[in-house]
Amino acid sequence: MLIFAPMTQPLYSLRMHSSLAGHHLSGAESLVSSAELDTATNNLIQRALQHPRGAAEQIHLTVELVNPETLERGALPALRTLTVASVAEGRSLARQLLEQAGVAPQVAAGAMQELIRGAAPGGQSMRGAMLVDRRTGERLEADCSRGVRVSHLGIDPELELQLGRQLEGLGLNNPHVREALVLAGKVTMHPAVLAELCWSDDPDYTAGYVCSRAFGYLRIPLLKPAGETRGGRAFFLKPGSDLAELVSWLETRPVLFERIGELHQAMNGRDYAALLDA
Ligand code: WAQ
Ligand code: MG
Numbered sequence: 001m002l003i004f005a006p007m008t009q010p011l012y013s014l015r016m017h018s019s020l021a022g023h024h025l026s027g028a029e030s031l032v033s034s035a036e037l038d039t040a041t042n043n044l045i046q047r048a049l050q051h052p053r054g055a056a057e058q059i060h061l062t063v064e065l066v067n068p069e070t071l072e073r074g075a076l077p078a079l080r081t082l083t084v085a086s087v088a089e090g091r092s093l094a095r096q097l098l099e100q101a102g103v104a105p106q107v108a109a110g111a112m113q114e115l116i117r118g119a120a121p122g123g124q125s126m127r128g129a130m131l132v133d134r135r136t137g138e139r140l141e142a143d144c145s146r147g148v149r150v151s152h153l154g155i156d157p158e159l160e161l162q163l164g165r166q167l168e169g170l171g172l173n174n175p176h177v178r179e180a181l182v183l184a185g186k187v188t189m190h191p192a193v194l195a196e197l198c199w200s201d202d203p204d205y206t207a208g209y210v211c212s213r214a215f216g217y218l219r220i221p222l223l224k225p226a227g228e229t230r231g232g233r234a235f236f237l238k239p240g241s242d243l244a245e246l247v248s249w250l251e252t253r254p255v256l257f258e259r260i261g262e263l264h265q266a267m268n269g270r271d272y273a274a275l276l277d278a
Contacts, residue, residue, distance in 0.1 A: 009033040009034050009035060010033070010034050010065055010066070011031055011032070011033055011034075011065075011066040011068065011071070011254070011256070012031070012032055012033075012034065012037055012063050012064060012065055012066060013029070013030075013031055013062075013063070013064045013065075013066055013151060013152045013254060014028075014029065014030050014031070014032055014037070014040055014041065014044065014061070014062070014063055015027070015028070015029045015061070015062040015064075015151050016028045016029070016044040016045075016047075016048060016059065016060065016061050016062075017059075017060050017127075018048035018051070018056035018057075018058060018059045018060070019056065019057060019058045020051075020053070020054050020055070020056055020057050021057070023124075024127045025048065025051055025053060025054070025056050026047065026048055026051050026056070027127065027149065028044055028047065028179075029149075029150070029151035029152070029153065030153070030154045031066065031152065031153060031154025031254060031256055032154065033157075036157065037063065041061060041063070044059075044061065045059055045061075052202055052203060052204055053202075053203070053229065066152070066254045067254075070253065070254055071254045071255075071256055072189075072253060072254065072255045072256070073255075073256055073257075073258050074185060074186070074189055074255055074256070074257050074258070074259075075185075075257065075258070075259035075260075075261060076155075076163075076181055076182065076185045076217075076257050076259065076260050076261045077181065077184060077185050077188060077211055077213075077216040077217040077261045078216035078217065078261040078262040078263070078264065079172075079177075079181060079216065079217045079219065079261060079262070079263050079264065080216065080217070080218055080219070080264040080265075080266070080267060080272075081170070081172070081218075081219045081220075081221065081266035081267070082218055082219065082220055082266070082267055082268070082269035082272050083221060083266055083267070083268050083269055084220060084221065084222050084269045086222060087206075087222045087223065087224060087225055089222070089269065090208075090220045090221070090222040090223045090269070091112060091223060093220055093269045093272075093273060094108075094112065094197060094208070094210050094220055094223060095108045095109055095112060096273055096276065097195075097210040097212075097215070097218055097276075098111075098195055098197060098210055098236065100214075100215070100276050101194055101195035101210070101212040101214060101215070101236070102134060102194050102195070102236075103134045103194065103195060103236045104134060104135055104136075104137070106137065107132060107133070107134060107135065107136070107137035107236070108197075108236075110137045111130070111132050111137070111197060111234040111236070112197070114130065114139075114232075114234070115197070115199065115230070115231070115232045115234065116224075116230070117230075118230040118232075119144070119147075119232050119234075120144060120145045120147075121144060121145060123230070124145070124230070125201045125229070125230050125231055125232050126144070126145060126146065126147040126232050126233075127145065127146050127147060127149060128141075128146055128147030128148045128149035128150070128233070129141070129147045129148050129149075129150070129187075129196075129232070129233035129234060129235050130144070130147050130148075130232070130233070130234050130235070131147075131148060131234075131235050131237055131243070131246075131247075132234050132235065132236050132237065133236075133237055133239055134194050134195075134236040134237060134238065134239070135239050136239070140237065140243055141247075142247075147232075147233075148235070148247055148250055148251065149251060150183055150186060150187060150250045150251065151251055151252070152251070152252055152253060152254040152255065153182055153183060153185075153186040153254070153255045153256075153257075154182065154254075154255075154256055154257070155178075155182050155256070155257040156256065156257065156258055159257065159258060159259070159260060160178065162260065163178060163181075163260050164178065166260065166263050167263065169263075170263060170265070170266070172219075176200060176202075176205055176207070177219075180198065180209065180217075181217055182257055184196055184198070184209065184211035184217050185211075185217075185255075185257055186250070186255045187211070187235055187250065188211050188212055188213050189213075189255065190246060190249055190250065191238075192237050192238050192241035192242070192246045193235050193236070193237060193238075193246075194212060194236045194237065194238060195210060195211065195212040195235075195236045196209075196210070196211045196212070196233060196234065196235050196236070197209075197210055197233065197234045197236070198211075198231075198232070198233040198234075199223040199224050199231045199232070200224075200231045201229055201230065201231030201232065202229075202231070203226070203227050203228060203229050204226065204227075206221065206222050206223065206224055206225065206226055206228075207219055207220065207221045207222070207223065208220055208223035208224070208231075216261060216262075217261075218272075220269065
């Protein structure tokens, strides 16, 4: 077993992006110790070659040493699944949660529509996230195809095993959940971010989530129909945020999670929404 010792072993940021027929296919980003670098790199290459939308033709890997003095440590958000009976119900619940987090109703609905249409020009999925002013709905990312790609984020491997065992008990131990929880954890750590909305671009993965510091990571198993390849992420920002600082922090500041949040039993989405209204 690999022992993770960030104090004694150098930590690396690992980033992969792959393409097929000239289009972005997949990407991944993590923080790993020097001892894990080989395995982690091979896993990412296999992931790009075995993608559900086809085998990658180009794979780019970037490995960068992390300056330990810039490393921030954090705790993962609490997680709960909110069950819904249909995609329509899932989307309506996600809108309600965003409103609860402080996103203006028409802004929540508008961002949801963008993700449904494909938020990149031409109705494609973006490669990263869109940045949305929570009050005006204005899109603030510099490039509407690329968006903002969060990287330099990871979880202590010992803790990831522990997280996996706990998620197993909820029937949720898959890489989508583990990675999304870490990403949402980093994104919602920044004070300029009010909430995040996400659903997968993988055709066979219909789940997504709304995450905020206030209520944690709320998974919704149905946010798009099976077979749909359009997915994406929206980060809702406080008006007047320092965009350059935020984007640089999301893209380059190393954040390592060292604690797990509470993992709750699933709950019916309507019951949860009723609690919010009460
Ligand atoms: N930074 C910003 N945006 C990203 C990043 C990143 N590092 N990675 C992916 N995205 C955007 C991009 O637009 C993708 O099209 C979209 O998010 C979806 O990415 O609890 O699998 O990797 O069951 O397909 C969420 C639910 C799964 C997990 C999310 O996302 C659960 C998922 P995917
Ligand atoms: Mg994907």
